[in-house]
Amino acid sequence: MxxxxxxxxxxxxxxxxxxxxxxxxxxxxxxxxxxxxxxxxxxxxxxxxxxxxxYIKHPYFLTETGKDFSSCAEFCHYNALAVIKNEVIFYPELCHGCGGCILVGPQGAVREKDIExxxxxxxxxxxxxxxxxxxxxxxxxxxxxxxxxxxxxxxxxxxxxxxxxxxxxxxxxxxxxxxxxxxxxxxxxxxxxxxxxxxxxxxxxxxxxxxxxxxxxxxxxxxxxxxxxxxxxxxxxxxxxxxxxxxxxxxxxxxxxxxxxxxxxxxxxxxxxxxxxxxxx
Ligand code: SF4
Incomplete structure (x- = not known):
């Protein structure tokens, strides 16, 4: 009970x-x-x-690959991402760790790390x-x-x-x-x-x-x-x-x-x- x-x-x-x-x-x-x-x-x-x-999973973006991450920002329902002139701005306090940006972003260029x-x-x-x-x-x-x-x-x-x-x-x-x-x-x-x-x-x-x-x-x-x-x-x-x-x-x-x-x-x-x-x- x-x-x-x-x-x-x-x-x-x-x-x-x-x-x-x-x-x-x-x-x-x-x-x-x-x-x-x-x-x-x-x-x-x-x-x-x-x-x-x-822990929660947070994404990080391998910007040195020169890939386009705008699909990640478009997907993120929590507005935890902005992509301006190929620069990714990440707002960790808004990220819910859903992993969606990893699925829709350029393959292998978005990774995850554990945040306590x-x-x-x-x-x-x-x-x-x-x-x-x-x-x-x-x-x-x-x-x-x-x-x-x-x-x-x-x-x-x-x-x-x-x-x-x-x-x-x-x-x-x-x-x-x-x-x-x-x-x-x-x-x-x-x-x-x-x-x-x-x-x-x-x-x-x-x-x-x-x-x-x-x-x-x-x-x-x-x-x-x-x-x-x-x-x-x-x-x-x-x-x-x-x-x-x-x-x-x-x-x-x-x-x-x-x-x-x-x-x-x-x-x-x-x-x-x-x-x-x-x-x-
Ligand atoms: S993991 Fe989810 S909430 Fe966090 S930035 Fe990616 S799409 Fe947005």
Whole structure:
């Protein structure tokens, strides 16, 4: 069973929830899909066993052959190439590594080389968590390439917890698309509510069931609670707005360090999700 933890708005406590759920279950695979800013390892403190580099193929052009590369520029749908007076101008940040320019360009005059875009870190965290983290190289725009590598390592025969990137863009869709269930973490503010509605629309489109956790309960208003009640959306839990939680978070501690009873609360949430997922299938 794959459970993803997502949030339309950044900074709502998504990683806090993902980590607390994983620690409460105890035995699972935890995948940090937030490749632009992965930070779950700060809380899970895994022993790192292996780091694998992720590459994308980029073309290079043997201009000294005097061949005409204009067919490459015409083909490139991403406008990663321009040919001006037989000089090739290549914009690496726009290249998707599709290899099309090699196929349509002058034979043998367009080659490929590996460009590192990120890393996959593998490790093990107590009590029984197989830890995986994707890390994008700063400045690279190939987050989905790193996420694709993570996807190959998902062990869907067991329990998988996915910490999704914030927002509702492509990288969030990549993270949640194979989930059996998604927990949406939000804060009870108009901004939080607005972004939550967008996340719900994305999940409705993907036909992924979801529930909500409200973090920083006590600020803002009760509009999210009313929305969940009126639309029959499961509100799993409300986490209070307590400065002590923020203090613990900033020193790498979890909700279970704040209050050990959160272990039971998250176990209960896991059971509820299990019932819902297996009842459906
Ligand atoms: S590999 Fe694809 S995206 Fe990159 S320059 Fe060639 S055609 Fe464009």
């Amino acid at each position: 794959i459970i993803s933890i997502a949030s339309g708005k950044g900074g709502t406590g998504k990683t806090t929830v993902a980590v607390s759920l994983a620690l409460s279950i105890g035995y699972c695979q935890f995948i940090d899909y937030d490749v632009e800013a992965p930070n779950a390892d700060i809380f899970l403190k895994p022993d790192i066993k292996n780091i694998k580099k992720v 875009v990120g890393q996959i870190t593998k490790g093990f965290a107590k009590p029984g968590i197989d830890f995986l983290k994707g890390n994008l190289i700063p400045g690279s725009m190939r987050s989905t390439t790193v996420q694709n590598e993570l996807e190959k390592m998902v062990n869907s025969k067991g329990t998988v917890i996915i910490d999704s990137p914030p927002g509702n863009a492509c990288s969030m869709v990549m993270a949640v698309k194979n989930s059996d269930y998604c927990i949406l973490v939000t804060e009870p503010t108009p901004y939080g509510f607005n972004d939550l509605l967008i996340s719900m629309a994305v999940l409705d489109n993907l036909k992924i069931p979801y529930g909500v956790i409200i973090n920083r309960d006590g600020i803002g208003d009760s509009a999210i609670e009313a929305h969940c009640r009126n639309n029959n959306i499961k509100l799993h839990i409300k986490i209070p707005n307590d400065v002590q939680i923020a203090r613990l978070y900033s020193s790498g501690m979890t909700l279970l360090d704040y209050d050990i009873s959160y272990g039971q609360k998250f176990e209960k949430i896991f059971k509820e999700i299990e019932d819902l997922v297996y009842q459906k299938s």
